[in-house]
Amino acid sequence: MKASLVSVAQEAGVSIMTVSRVIHNHPKVSKETRSRVLAILKKQDYRRSPFHAAWHVSRHGDRVATQPSIVFLCGAPKGGSEQNALKAQPWMAAIWQGVRERAAALGLMVDFYHVPSGNPGWRRITTILEARGVNGVVVGPLPEQFASIELPIDHLALAAADCGQALGGIHRATQNHYDGMRRIFARLLAAGYERPGMVASIDADARACQWMGAFLERQSWLPVKNQVPPLRFVADGTEREFRQWCEASRPDVVVTAMGGIARWCENMRRGRSKPPDLFLLDLDGPLSFAAKRNGVGSRVSGSTRYSELTGLRYPGVHIGTAAVELVAAQLRHYEHGLPKLPKTLRIDSIFQVGKSCRLGVE
């Protein structure tokens, strides 16, 4: 006999509607019933028609829901409101914009929820999610001190926007660091630079490490005399270290995610020594902001502005878009909990051509 909603309902001793709710991951089904029905669905090998699934998406996806079906979780400064959280962290505002817009296009309504850094209050969030019937969560950047996310993960479709490291094993949308660096390198060489150098604060940040890895790999193909040893900062480093490194290794262009270095270059120019040209990774992204907050040149000052620098812009809107798509895909498949095979979606960054260095054609 071919499995159907009816045959499953009969065996489980529940109504057809209940079986349907279980398949659609409706939160109003008790845990025991859910697991019993899921077991029977699996045993009878019930499969939906993909044509029906497509119809279901079309039927329910062509107008924006009136009730939130997913939430966007992000960290917030202590006691901060939603507005403050976004204002203080512009890259997060970009992610949120992408999340909101894409959710609307997919017919999902999305709520913003900021997690205060002092006391996350996971239980309260759990209650709210359950009460509202929310079953999708986009995990935005959260404060580093959260070791884990204590939510009923088994019943949620999750995806992380960028490197929310608090939760491993879930789908993630983030920058394409590797191909980004390869393109940067090619364009710098095409512009005639011969001795590119890199400065990074590499303690425990996978983003900086991936850029560094791709940089070192590209660099290993240059003539040995032009291989500038990278400057690795533990934590933030000092202006003096940077200046000494410039004098000793004479890079003609410096690639870095640390925004404050623009000011150090400015100071060098004032001190009548010629600073290297500058390519900034993560121009308006979390890394350059973290560096600013930690005091590597608290801001880009003097005549230099971010808009005048050459570098990579943070693809926040695209990251948000992609993260929502990853959540929506799971909701469409009625899948929840940690995925069997976590996926990372790589988003290309956009070049900003400014005055701080030349760029050639790839």
Place this chain on the structure above:
Amino acid sequence: MPADLLQNVIDETGCSRATVYRALQGSALVSEATREKVQAVAKRVGLRLNPMVGEWMARVRNSAAELSRQPLLYLAGHNRAEYAKNFLLEASWRAARQRARELGFSIGISYADQRSGGWQCMMSHIRERGIRGVVIARFPPGSSPVELPWDELSVVAIGFTASHPPVHTVASHGFETMRHSMEELRRRGYRRPAYVGSLVTETIGGSRHAADFLACRESFPEALQVPMLRLLFGDDLALCKARFLRWYRKYRPDVIVSGGITEYLVWLKEEGIRVPQDVGYFHLGLRKGFPAIHHAAGVPQPGSELGRSAVDALAVMLYHGETGLPASADIFQTFSNSFVEGRTLRKPMTQKKGAKS
């Protein structure tokens, strides 16, 4: 159908939702003028009906209407004999089929040697069978560019081996694999890992192994002094061996990480250098299902993960009616932690010894 695009058409034409749908379906209930107006606006904003929904509705209205039997196609770049031999190709195809079944799709495979009629023949095959989604599997180097009716299909590629216009691609998460591998080495007390690669395979793979290794090595301060070694395996193996040994003796790595061949183990043995007592060895491209060469420890090449992810991505595109080449091609990287124990690494350090790190 995308809610925002639909709303755009509704706003611009002033028609109701139902009228827009009818006009797009070419219904006679809508006047010709309105139909043309709606279709023109829809075309401009990029709103299209999902053909799968159309099929389903036809089926609902008329139970005799048949659904296309095989909406998915797995386009194999190698021939059938190659698939029978190569475990990885086979694993990827099996996983794709398995995932398709889980989602209720049926999927067929088309091998390179069946395409004697060329791509023209392939296109008519696709149209005749009502195929809507295509997975482009790995292709052998030097294959001719893939030609498909791109506008009518949803397409996902596995890896970067076939040449075609940019489409969504699934690949393995090299960085994450490397990070876990290096952590495994750290647990075993290794502090000076070094990388050896073959120039040719490196270039084909876009040097990802090397870059991922360098990225993960950042957390091994002692290893930063050891340069990468890349050998050009040509006719002169003796020269490669000499370079390898010179490099090894000069920099004394405590474990060698490699993605290509396992020749290094033979060379070490010939010189009386013991593995794993003197130096460890970690292989990045073990072949699942084959007897491990020299019982090397390492991670297997990805196979099944990619087939599964490709169908996953394809299914979602079909549900949303996303056909044609994407505005921006995404890369999905999948990761599964799959360390394989072997005889070329020393045992993990006991808690007492490792407590410091």
